[in-house]
Amino acid sequence: MDFSKERSVTFLRAAAQALHDENVRLREENARLRTQLGESSSLAEENAALKDLLARREHALFGRSSERRGRSGSASKPERTPQTGHGPREQPEIEHVTIRHELLPEERVCPCCGGQLVPLGNAVESSELISVTERAFAKETHEQVVYRCACNSAVVTAPGPLRLQARGRYSVKFAIEVAIAKYADHLPLERQVQIMKREGLRIDSQTLWDQLDVLAKHLLPTYEAIIAEILATPVIHADETRWPLLDNGKTKENKVFQAWGLVAPELVAYRILDSRGKAAAATVLGEYEGVVMADAYTVYTSLAAETGKFEVAHCWAHVRRKFVECEKNFPEEAGVALALIRDLYAVEREAEGDSRAALRAERSRPIVDKLMDWARETRPTVLPRSGIGEAIGYMLNIEEGLRRYLSDPRIPIDNNRCERALRGVVLGRKNHYGSRSRRGTEVAAILYTLMESAKLAGVSPRAYLQAATELAIRSPGQVLMPKQFKAQQAAETG
Numbered sequence: 001m002d003f004s005k006e007r008s009v010t011f012l013r014a015a016a017q018a019l020h021d022e023n024v025r026l027r028e029e030n031a032r033l034r035t036q037l038g039e040s041s042s043l044a045e046e047n048a049a050l051k052d053l054l055a056r057r058e059h060a061l062f063g064r065s066s067e068r069r070g071r072s073g074s075a076s077k078p079e080r081t082p083q084t085g086h087g088p089r090e091q092p093e094i095e096h097v098t099i100r101h102e103l104l105p106e107e108r109v110c111p112c113c114g115g116q117l118v119p120l121g122n123a124v125e126s127s128e129l130i131s132v133t134e135r136a137f138a139k140e141t142h143e144q145v146v147y148r149c150a151c152n153s154a155v156v157t158a159p160g161p162l163r164l165q166a167r168g169r170y171s172v173k174f175a176i177e178v179a180i181a182k183y184a185d186h187l188p189l190e191r192q193v194q195i196m197k198r199e200g201l202r203i204d205s206q207t208l209w210d211q212l213d214v215l216a217k218h219l220l221p222t223y224e225a226i227i228a229e230i231l232a233t234p235v236i237h238a239d240e241t242r243w244p245l246l247d248n249g250k251t252k253e254n255k256v257f258q259a260w261g262l263v264a265p266e267l268v269a270y271r272i273l274d275s276r277g278k279a280a281a282a283t284v285l286g287e288y289e290g291v292v293m294a295d296a297y298t299v300y301t302s303l304a305a306e307t308g309k310f311e312v313a314h315c316w317a318h319v320r321r322k323f324v325e326c327e328k329n330f331p332e333e334a335g336v337a338l339a340l341i342r343d344l345y346a347v348e349r350e351a352e353g354d355s356r357a358a359l360r361a362e363r364s365r366p367i368v369d370k371l372m373d374w375a376r377e378t379r380p381t382v383l384p385r386s387g388i389g390e391a392i393g394y395m396l397n398i399e400e401g402l403r404r405y406l407s408d409p410r411i412p413i414d415n416n417r418c419e420r421a422l423r424g425v426v427l428g429r430k431n432h433y434g435s436r437s438r439r440g441t442e443v444a445a446i447l448y449t450l451m452e453s454a455k456l457a458g459v460s461p462r463a464y465l466q467a468a469t470e471l472a473i474r475s476p477g478q479v480l481m482p483k484q485f486k487a488q489q490a491a492e493t494g
Helices: 009-037 041-062 172-183 189-198 205-231 278-285 298-307 316-326 331-350 355-381 387-397 399-407 416-421 423-432 438-457 461-474 482-493
Strands: 146-148 155-157 235-247 250-264 267-273 290-294 310-314
Touching: 172 189, 172 205, 172 423, 172 438, 172 461, 189 205, 205 250, 205 267, 205 438, 205 461, 235 416, 235 423, 235 438, 250 278, 250 416, 250 423, 267 278, 267 438, 278 298, 290 298, 298 310, 310 316, 310 399, 316 331, 316 387, 316 399, 331 355, 331 387, 355 387, 355 399, 387 399, 416 423, 423 438, 438 461, 438 482, 461 482
Parallel strands: 235 290, 290 310
Antiparallel strands: 146 155, 235 250, 250 267
């Protein structure tokens, strides 16, 4: 066979392996004949024939058309065009399945001579496809074997499956599937009902809600532990966004709740309360002592002044946003402020660890001084209610909080971390429009907290919820933090 025109690397490697195996067999046969019969004339002819066959096999395997020929004297190949795009990803987290494709018996006919085609050793051509394994619901019948002793004094039943609730019909895994769909993928329960119906499961949204309610009760201690750990962190982020309370599909009058978010480096927690006032902020922050990074909402500074327990650092991203909004109408003035703020962020990109305090003192502080001096000089020359006037006024009104990060390297320059953490809540609000009851707001806060904290910790929300729920059912009150679960996974994988 002429291999010079074959382009499949997989085929050529398989053919080379097959030829190599045949050569080994021929050498062994040659050696056996020489050992048993000696070099008789008839054997010499047979041996010569074997040597000739072996030489031809060697040429086919290692000839000029083979990959194993020497580099010297070989014709130079044109350079390969650089590959564009990201290329295939390894996909280590999904199931890997091997599917074997074979010719039908009637198709195993040589197109050249009509002979029978047989497998070429173990040769295969491999390729990859990313496909989908359809989700399937199943009704499991669990049979718990009952045992008795010959003395008839004891009857013991084998333990059954772990249940979300006593005599409940739906599994822990099912409840978590519903929770992931609603609070991670933002699918309303009614939409899930329709999807499940297409997949063969007939169920109603009230039944789905019941599973979420029970699930949240199991996870309440973990939720409270996450909040407690965040409030023990020296610097935290805080922000809030509206959360409607619905009645028959409509927002109740004066019942727009607020979803308050608190963020630490690897944790995020939510409290959904019926107010955006100081009392609600006090409920969220509790007895917190440290630094709260926030926007210019006066509730934070007012509460800080009243309690004296924490300080407020203000967000430079909000300041920048004000100048961006008025840049079109005031390009010259806004351009000055935006250029200086850009310089502040350039310093932050360079600063790491111990160098942050020194760089901020050496480079950031003079920039802030220059920006504030410019703002005080420019403010009298512009209309207070104009876009540039409001942007300058906004910045000068929170100057103390904006400067706070300069003297503490632990404080970030902005509150973007918290705004990112609220994106999931905002998407959920847009898709399922809020909650239908006060208990609904509590369940949403609990499940959003655990899922978003799992994401920050770099673990699967589904796997984390499964582990935390099973622990809570087996040992009520027990808590599994995301970092604990991450450590357990690392230990299991070695």
